[in-house]
Amino acid sequence: MPEGHRCASMLEKPDIPETLISLSVQRQYGLDVRQVTFLPLGYDKHVAVYQVRTEDEKRYFLKLRNGYFEPVTVSLPQFLVHQGARGIIAPLETLQCQLFGSLEGYTSILYPYIQGKDGYEVKLSDEQWVFLGKTLRMVHDAHIPPVLALQIPCEVYDPQWRDSTRDFLGQIEHTTYADPVARDLSVFMRANRDLIRYMVDRAAALAAELRQQPNANVLCHNDAHPGNYLVADSGDLYLVDWDNPILAPRERDLMCIGGGMAGDQPGGREERLFYLGYGPEAVRQPALAYYRYERVIQDIAEFCKQIFLTTTGGADRAQSYQYLVSSFAPASVVDAALHTDTVASSKV
Secondary structure (H helix, E strand, O other): OOOOOOOOOOOOOOOOHHHHHHHHHHHOOOOEEEEEEEEOOOOOOOOEEEEEEEOOOOEEEEEEEOOOOOOOHHHHHHHHHHHOOOOOOOOOOOOOOOEEEEEEEEEEEEEEOOOOEOOOOOOOOOOOHHHHHHHHHHHHHHHOOOOHHHOOOEEOOHHHHHHHHHHHHHOOOOOOOOOOHHHHHHHHHHHHHHHHHHHHHHHHHHHHHHHOOOOOOEEEOOOHHHHHHEEEEEOOOOOOOOOOOEEOOOHHHHOOOOOOOOOHHHOOOHHHHHHHHOOOOOOOHHHHHHHHHHHHHHHHHHHHHHHHHHOOOOOHHHHHHHHHHHOOOOOHHHHHHHHHHHHHOOOO
């Protein structure tokens, strides 16, 4: 059951003994654990995932998050499931009726194990695209109780990723890197500096426009890319990884559909199928363009931070570099953002 953010994957196994994980799960969940297996899955460098197998041959999916943790990221999917959402997986409760536990500085979250692949590994069927549309529409239409809504951040069009990317563009002009991955990234950034600067400046201009417009914020998953579509072997589809929910314009999620993340293109077949399930909606092209630019810029900033500011990470570093390079490939996310912006500008 893959989960995470397509920014950096946890290929490097954390330094936590499996015996300690087994004891923790047994103590907190009351399960008689037989085996714990590290899974090099997901796209979040702060998350490690494991398969937990019990003596009675049941399997579970254990997620360990290092660093800051917001309880709403587990209480929100539970709420949505209780509201009847079929495409969302709620975490299991501990013996103390909590939705998370703790282990060696990590937050531990246990889920049912669902055998399947993510949307980068397998193409969604027509029916699954329609179902994804229905699922995301239910999320956007959800009436969130005030006690939950107060825990969810609101969209502010934060410039942090744009500012960070500008800083790294300046840094590479006068820095020589000994690390081979950092050196390769600096060469790539220099070769694409004009395009990157254009995207940063264009995103800033669109953000200024959107701030002036009345926006009806809805609950957004905030990371609805194909890596977070769990396509079960049974054919069921789930939208997973609720680590970063936000109250924002619906385009924050919709930008992932037809955004070039898994071969899908703006106006393409996948997008049309999705909206058959999602239903009619007046999607604002400038908002889509902003969020598609911003997603690329965030990845650039995160990858630069990971690769330029540290030499740790092992295989994760090289994979992060490859992810960034692939974003600039033909018909990928950069092309989708530029195309969306062209369409938006032609309608002004």
